Amino acid sequence: MKIRVILADDEELARRVLREHLQTEQDIEVIAECSNGFEAVKAVNEMKPDVVFLDVQMPKLDGFEAVELIDDAAAVVFVTAFDQYAMRAFDAAAVDYLLKPYSSKRFRESLDRVRARLREAQPSQLSPDLKMAARAPGDYLERIVVKDGPKIHVIPVNKLDYAEAQDDYVALRSEGRVWLKQQTISNLEAGLDPRKFLRLHRSYLVNVERISRIDANTKDTWLAILTDGTRIPVSRSGYARFREIAGIGP
Amino acid sequence: MHPILRSWRRFGIWMAAWIPVGFLLILVVRLSGRLTFSEALFVMTPAVIVMAFVCLSPYYVCRSLPLKTASSEKIVVQHTAAALILTGGLLLVARFAASVLTPSFNELDARFSAAVPMLALVVLMIYFVSVALHYAALELESSRQSEILAREAQLKALKAQVNPHFLFNSLNSISALTTLDATQAREMCVRLADFLRTSLRLGERVTVSFAEELALTRMYLDVEQVRFGGKLRMKQQIDAACSDCEIPALLIQPLVENAVKHGIAMMAEGGEIAMSGCRDHDHLRFSISNPFDPEAPSTGRNGLGLRNIRDRLESRYGSSARMDIKVEERLYSVTLTLPVRPHR
Numbered sequence: 001m002k003i004r005v006i007l008a009d010d011e012e013l014a015r016r017v018l019r020e021h022l023q024t025e026q027d028i029e030v031i032a033e034c035s036n037g038f039e040a041v042k043a044v045n046e047m048k049p050d051v052v053f054l055d056v057q058m059p060k061l062d063g064f065e066a067v068e069l070i071d072d073a074a075a076v077v078f079v080t081a082f083d084q085y086a087m088r089a090f091d092a093a094a095v096d097y098l099l100k101p102y103s104s105k106r107f108r109e110s111l112d113r114v115r116a117r118l119r120e121a122q123p124s125q126l127s128p129d130l131k132m133a134a135r136a137p138g139d140y141l142e143r144i145v146v147k148d149g150p151k152i153h154v155i156p157v158n159k160l161d162y163a164e165a166q167d168d169y170v171a172l173r174s175e176g177r178v179w180l181k182q183q184t185i186s187n188l189e190a191g192l193d194p195r196k197f198l199r200l201h202r203s204y205l206v207n208v209e210r211i212s213r214i215d216a217n218t219k220d221t222w223l224a225i226l227t228d229g230t231r232i233p234v235s236r237s238g239y240a241r242f243r244e245i246a247g248i249g250p
Numbered sequence: 251m252h253p254i255l256r257s258w259r260r261f262g263i264w265m266a267a268w269i270p271v272g273f274l275l276i277l278v279v280r281l282s283g284r285l286t287f288s289e290a291l292f293v294m295t296p297a298v299i300v301m302a303f304v305c306l307s308p309y310y311v312c313r314s315l316p317l318k319t320a321s322s323e324k325i326v327v328q329h330t331a332a333a334l335i336l337t338g339g340l341l342l343v344a345r346f347a348a349s350v351l352t353p354s355f356n357e358l359d360a361r362f363s364a365a366v367p368m369l370a371l372v373v374l375m376i377y378f379v380s381v382a383l384h385y386a387a388l389e390l391e392s393s394r395q396s397e398i399l400a401r402e403a404q405l406k407a408l409k410a411q412v413n414p415h416f417l418f419n420s421l422n423s424i425s426a427l428t429t430l431d432a433t434q435a436r437e438m439c440v441r442l443a444d445f446l447r448t449s450l451r452l453g454e455r456v457t458v459s460f461a462e463e464l465a466l467t468r469m470y471l472d473v474e475q476v477r478f479g480g481k482l483r484m485k486q487q488i489d490a491a492c493s494d495c496e497i498p499a500l501l502i503q504p505l506v507e508n509a510v511k512h513g514i515a516m517m518a519e520g521g522e523i524a525m526s527g528c529r530d531h532d533h534l535r536f537s538i539s540n541p542f543d544p545e546a547p548s549t550g551r552n553g554l555g556l557r558n559i560r561d562r563l564e565s566r567y568g569s570s571a572r573m574d575i576k577v578e579e580r581l582y583s584v585t586l587t588l589p590v591r592p593h594r
Contacts, residue, residue: 010515010518011419011422011423011477011478012479013422013423013426013427013430013476013477014422014423014426016426016430017422017425017426020426020429020430035518036518037547038518057515057547057549058547059515059516059517059518059543059546060518060543060545060546060547061547062547062548065547081415081418081419081422082415099418100418100419100421100422101418101421101422101424101425142547142548143547143548154545
């Protein structure tokens with residue numbers, strides 16, 4: 001059976017180079033081409049390809065956002081002119097990271113890695129919690145992408161009120177609605193600016209700007225009252241974090 | 251040469267400043283030596299003139315003994331030695347004047363001798379004040395110098411360098427075209443070379459004509475056109491009167507690059523970049539607008555390029571140039587208003 005491939009790049013010429021390199025490979029079949037991140041997510045989730053070649057900078061969703069929303073089964077190769085994303089690509093468990101322009105030798109090496117990955121019965125996924133770990137200091141998420149049935153919803157981080165851990169998911173509260181995303185709360189926390197989001201509790205990550213006040217509850221617990229009246233439990237260490245960021249001494 | 255001696259104006263001011271100092275010395279001699287005012291005036295005038303020059307000499311000593319690096323003993327010893335020698339010399343001059351004038355004034359020499367200790371003290375103090383003033387002036391000068399250097403370095407850095415990602419993406423387009431359409435691949439190489447060459451040439455200059463900058467912009471867009479094809483559309487309405495206006499080099503090209511990178515490239519269906527330019531009596535106004543997707547993923551370094559342009563305008567024109575940014579629902583526009591030489 002042939003290896004099924006999807007190409008995603010907003011530049012037609014870039015897709016044509018990929019296609020040309022793949023043409024000579026007998027075991028490979030290109031099943032779709034996409035020109036933005038939305039299309040890529042949709043095509044990958046519907047057609048379940050073995051491999052997806054992804055540009056990083058694309059309209060709608062960038063390559064990293066797209067990877068978060070596609071099934072883990074597909075092997076991902078990032079193709080980009082930017083070399084500063086290599087670490088993130090590695091942590092997103094990409095099979096390879098191709099820098100434009102690339103030679104046909106380099107492209108074939110990449111294909112060899114893809115074939116090797118596909119031969120492995122169990123894809124050697126890195127822990128998703130590691131995905132965010134290599135983020136450059138000061139380089140925080142500006143938006144969070146979530147799947148909403150067949151649709152994709154983008155939450156700008158400043159519109160996120162708080163996140164609540166729910167088993168394997170986080171519930172994201174934004175503009176009066178709740179979105180579920182398969183992610184751990186620690187993983188989400190690692191991607192967000194620690195000056196803007198506070199882990200007030202093991203299960204709660206709260207947008208600092210939404211906190212209206214913090215009241216004492218029992219001896220060792222507190223309650224954060226958000227601007228819309230929502231009450232969030234605050235643990236002892238969460239309270240310490242709040243005091244630190246609010247500039248209140250210990 | 252001492253900076254004060256480099257211009258007649260500064261020299262004049264320096265000498266004028268010595269008139270009150272001279273009167274002070276005359277007063278010292280008159281009071282402590284019981285000389286009449288005219289006697290003191292005659293005795294001290296040559297000495298004060300000599301002193302005006304002598305008090306320029308710390309410049310050289312101060313420069314060879316910078317406060318930051320020279321040891322403090324060395325500074326104290328050398329300046330004190332210089333002060334003593336110069337004060338001694340100065341007293342000799344006054345003494346000489348007094349002895350020359352003795353025949354005309356009764357026992358002037360003897361009466362002057364009584365004034366010597368006090369005079370020596372005051373002269374010494376004036377010399378030390380001049381040393382301190384020289385150190386202060388040198389410090390001011392060096393801080394101003396480093397400020398100028400820092401500003402120049404900053405301006406150089408701000409002048410947009412050719413964006414490497416633009417290069418890599420263009421090279422990738424060429425690599426695609428080589429097998430698809432060899433003629434167009436060659437054409438693309440030529441366009442890229444034209445743009446790079448012109449960009450380097452203009453980048454060496456401080457100002458260029460508006461027409462030159464616009465031509466560079468055109469070359470840039472010619473290259474991007476190959477990458478983006480039908481996605482990138484252009485509209486341009488530039489008054490002929492703008493052509494010979496002098497503007498800072500590489501001011502407009504980065505604006506166009508911004509419009510492509512953050513605007514058109516992030517629109518799935520592409521869009522139109524509109525540029526317009528007009529000129530009234532002594533101002534040039536240039537506008538560029540592009541559609542953008544407010545929900546596009548971050549393209550990084552947002553606003554940095556624009557801030558650079560604002561800083562460059564500010565450092566060159568101060569408040570007489572402006573950059574206005576307008577964000578409508580899906581349209582981003584930047585307008586530059588620069589002062590230009592009036593029509594002849």
